Amino acid sequence: MMQIADNYNSLFYDIVSSWTNPFFLIIFIAVTVVTLIYFLNRYLVKPLEQKHVQEKKEIELRNSKMMAQFAELDPDPVLRVDHEGKVNFFNDAAYSLLKIETGTSVTDKIFNISLSDLRQKIESNESYSFAFPFNGTHYNVLLKGNADLGIAQFYLRDISAIKNLEIKLKQLSTHLQNQIDEERFRIAHELHDGIAQDLYFVQLGLRKISEESAQNIGTMLQPIKSQLENTTEELRRIIYDLKPKILDEMGLEPALRTLCNNIKKESGISGSIQIIGMNQRLEKKMEIYVYRLVQEALSNIIKHSGASEFSIILIKDNGLLRTMITDNGCGINENKKIESSINGFGLLNMKERTEGFGGKLKIDSSEANGLTIIAEVPFN
Numbered sequence: 011m012m013q014i015a016d017n018y019n020s021l022f023y024d025i026v027s028s029w030t031n032p033f034f035l036i037i038f039i040a041v042t043v044v045t046l047i048y049f050l051n052r053y054l055v056k057p058l059e060q061k062h063v064q065e066k067k068e069i070e071l072r073n074s075k076m077m078a079q080f081a082e083l084d085p086d087p088v089l090r091v092d093h094e095g096k097v098n099f100f101n102d103a104a105y106s107l108l109k110i111e112t113g114t115s116v117t118d119k120i121f122n123i124s125l126s127d128l129r130q131k132i133e134s135n136e137s138y139s140f141a142f143p144f145n146g147t148h149y150n151v152l153l154k155g156n157a158d159l160g161i162a163q164f165y166l167r168d169i170s171a172i173k174n175l176e177i178k179l180k181q182l183s184t185h186l187q188n189q190i191d192e193e194r195f196r197i198a199h200e201l202h203d204g205i206a207q208d209l210y211f212v213q214l215g216l217r218k219i220s221e222e223s224a225q226n227i228g229t230m231l232q233p234i235k236s237q238l239e240n241t242t243e244e245l246r247r248i249i250y251d252l253k254p255k256i257l258d259e260m261g262l263e264p265a266l267r268t269l270c271n272n273i274k275k276e277s278g279i280s281g282s283i284q285i286i287g288m289n290q291r292l293e294k295k296m297e298i299y300v301y302r303l304v305q306e307a308l309s310n311i312i313k314h315s316g317a318s319e320f321s322i323i324l325i326k327d328n329g330l331l332r333t334m335i336t337d338n339g340c341g342i343n344e345n346k347k348i349e350s351s352i353n354g355f356g357l358l359n360m361k362e363r364t365e366g367f368g369g370k371l372k373i374d375s376s377e378a379n380g381l382t383i384i385a386e387v388p389f390n
Contacts, residue, residue, distance in 0.1 A: 086165065086166055086168070087100075087106075087107045087165075090163045091116050091128070091162050091164070093160045096113050097115075097116060098112060098161070100112075107166070121142065122140075123140075123153075128153075132155040132157060133155070133157050134157070138153040138155075139152050139153070142166065147170050148168070149166045151165070151166050186359075254268070257298070257301055262288075262291070262297045263288070267283055269304065273308055277312050279311065279312065279319060281321060281322065282319075282320075282321045282322070283321075283322045284324070285324045286324065286325045288324060296387075299367060299387070300333055303333060303363060307360065308335075310357070315337050315340060315380065317380060318338060319338055320335065320337040322334070322335050331389040332384065332385070333384070333386075335382070336381070336383075339380045341375035341379070357373065364387060367387040367388070368388050370385075372385075
């Protein structure tokens, strides 16, 4: 029995220790694979990961240095804050404007933004823009979050010129609407007090004729005829003010001379016109532009200048149409801006019209020499 047991033990040992045993092979392969993975991870994968992390940090550091260099060279204010909202960098422009120091909290003392919102924008790499009025100047602030560096950069841009332009456009829009309303009132007033009254008198005259004998009709028709002629003339004058027929039929020069003659009759201010280099008519839009420009300038001269004479010179040369209007009046007070002076919107209208044709409006004024307006527009 003992011999048989030894034989079974020997057989079991041979089977277990044999390379052909599947169980032994599985264990051997598993140990080998685990060992191989361990050494690959330790001596190949880990070093590569560490190298990648190091290269990433170096790139981020280089980017941070480049950002700092660009920020230092930026003429506009730039500052950088950390995750706590405290300043850790600012350029000279930011210091000159805000008088900040390293460690200053932007959420408490500078910008109207909460610390939680700042952190959220940093963590999400979000960009955010907001208005920042400071000491009478309008700034647009662009906030850029950077989650990798745990910072946010603030870029300030002065947009006061844009804001002022928006204000001027709103004022001009209001002024133009007021002008339209005034023009409607003026036309309605002239129609009511002039033509409507004349037609009413004609109506009364005709009614009276119907009540009289036939012998007196000729005598009674004479004042009615005269009244109708005056009414027709008044109606023509109103139509001419709205759009001069002579401008369409005969061109710019006759229309301007008629305008100057009417100015002299109404105000007593004498004027002269000189036109150089215009051998043919301008296109319709250009003629209307020049006519309205001169009309606006002469209206300002009558209302505000106190001048006794004016001159108009039109020159077409080298692809430019130059219109010069001068007077010997009091000019514009230099202590006031043109836009806010008594005739500022008239000049602003002329400026807008001229720039609409791609041109420029120049103004020279002095109490001794009066006012000179020069409008230059490109001419094809």
